[in-house]
Amino acid sequence: MLNIRNIQWVGGAGSEAAGCLRLLDQTKLPGEQVYIDCHDVATVWDAIKRLVVRGAPAIGVAAAYGCVVAVQEARGGASEAREVLQKACDYLASSRPTAVNLFWALDRMKRVEPCTAEALLAEAKRIHEEDAAMCRKIGEHGLELIRRLHPKPETRIPTPGISILTHCNAGALATGGIGTATAPMYLAHEQGLPLRVFADETRPLLQGARLTAFELAAAGVDVTLICDDMAAQVMREGRIDMVITGADRIAANGDTANKIGTYNLAVLAKHHGIPFYIAAPSSTFDLSIADGSAIPIEQRDGREITDSYGSGGAKAQPGIPGVKTYNPAFDVTPHELIAAIVTEKGIIEPVNSQTVRRLLA
């Protein structure tokens, strides 16, 4: 059972029963489970900025609760509260300026009537619950894909369970619920299906190792950590039945941008005849983009690559003299390599412009 609560509201709201936003500090995972109680909006801003809370849906939920914290902190009248809320929203929006869910959640909070801590808390909880419900729906649809394979015929590696490979963290820690790519895994585990998950560590920032492996293990799921360059060999040994990852942005034809290394898995899965699935909320689709070629690939600081040598007794300085780095944060997987996209509205399968349009209509 999933027993991590990355985002919680503790207590009530308003001057009588002031509560606070409690966040699991994801920068300390997997070494320590430390919670940060946010009693003022500056602490919420800092938590989003520093990736204490990360993942598009989770950031939206945290920011919504951040609005409650702000208005509660001001303890003024109703007219003042509206002003405080507006300022808090502008402030929180500056914490991660490219996070679409953040703006969406703040816009929703601004429309709350009356502008009281109690009403704002009720709306933040609705946003949180809706996100959890969305994750669960993705899980239910994804579970159908797992059930197709179970019970599976005898394979080269005699494991009774269904074995799923995932990349990065599209997990509970990134959402207000049981995650997107992880949702089918949690439901399969809940229903007692034999399950084994392989988690790519996901260089350079190791979200797979630090977050996905951690949260699955905490829920009692059988999870095995591998390095990204081992996936091909693990597939060749017959140890993987399907691949599921999340998505950052999906074009109208199904081409999918996600964490660097996702496309790598899609190519490997095709070579080994293993189905490759994307799990993401329907809000991830950007129908204004015809295909993946129009999705810009963010290039990030090469020190993310060079600053993490801990092995073999060697510790590098930031960078090696004369060595360049190339650090694309995302890649684009063409829709031909994606067997299906699982959303809260259902499964898109096969993946092309027509099937995407049909499901989202």
Added chain:
Amino acid sequence: MLNIRNIQWVGGAGSEAAGCLRLLDQTKLPGEQVYIDCHDVATVWDAIKRLVVRGAPAIGVAAAYGCVVAVQEARGGASEAREVLQKACDYLASSRPTAVNLFWALDRMKRVEPCTAEALLAEAKRIHEEDAAMCRKIGEHGLELIRRLHPKPETRIPTPGISILTHCNAGALATGGIGTATAPMYLAHEQGLPLRVFADETRPLLQGARLTAFELAAAGVDVTLICDDMAAQVMREGRIDMVITGADRIAANGDTANKIGTYNLAVLAKHHGIPFYIAAPSSTFDLSIADGSAIPIEQRDGREITDSYGSGGAKAQPGIPGVKTYNPAFDVTPHELIAAIVTEKGIIEPVNSQTVRRLLA
């Protein structure tokens, strides 16, 4: 120009002009260039054991010099020298008990007549020079493959140079010369061919980042470090013209065992229509093995994976509670995915049992 000397003999030999074995401490790379002078055989043993010197050919060369150090250290007569040498060989052989080149070099040293420091030094230098010549021959044959592509037609990414991706370290640091996979790169650079190398960092032990990127940059080669999970995207962007890696063991049909992640690149190269090459001395072939299925895959300690989280502010303890690891040290690339194998005797192309037998005959 390559200006790293990983293995050197400094001074003469014998009681009159005692010299020593100077090793570049590869455990300190790329942060520091520290040399260790070995004046006694215990220091040589320790250097091989601790991976101060690593790479099969380099270990053989270092062990040969280690025999000189041992006999010189004893400073006895000729009959005593033979005994000292025998003991030193037994001792050095225990430093890396699976290194075939180590035993081969020690066997050669045992046969030296007369058993004097001077004669032993001459033999060690011959082993060293032969290894350097082997590397150069591989480089010359590999250069033919690069020349096939140069000048190249206009590609999606307008870089004038030939762009080569490599994995792990089959470089100068692993041999007594200019390496195996790197040899064609050094020769292309020497001859002024425009060249760009992408180096996979090579998890879990980061030999690509710590060693390959370092040695190429030190020689003035244009080298760019990437994470292993970025290779697919870099290929898709049209940035790679060929892939060259080394090999640990090659079966009679050309199936090749090499550092984990090599097979991953071979699959990706095939998908993107990029030639994938192996560069290795002919001694790497094991004709007693019909194909790759008979090559055992060494499983290593999972702490190699979990002990190196330095990113994102998180530092894991050795392992994460409840998280398993799977850490195969090697993978096997089937010969169908290998466009050619470059040896000091020539190029095997296409790769199959007949062409392998023909070249090695």
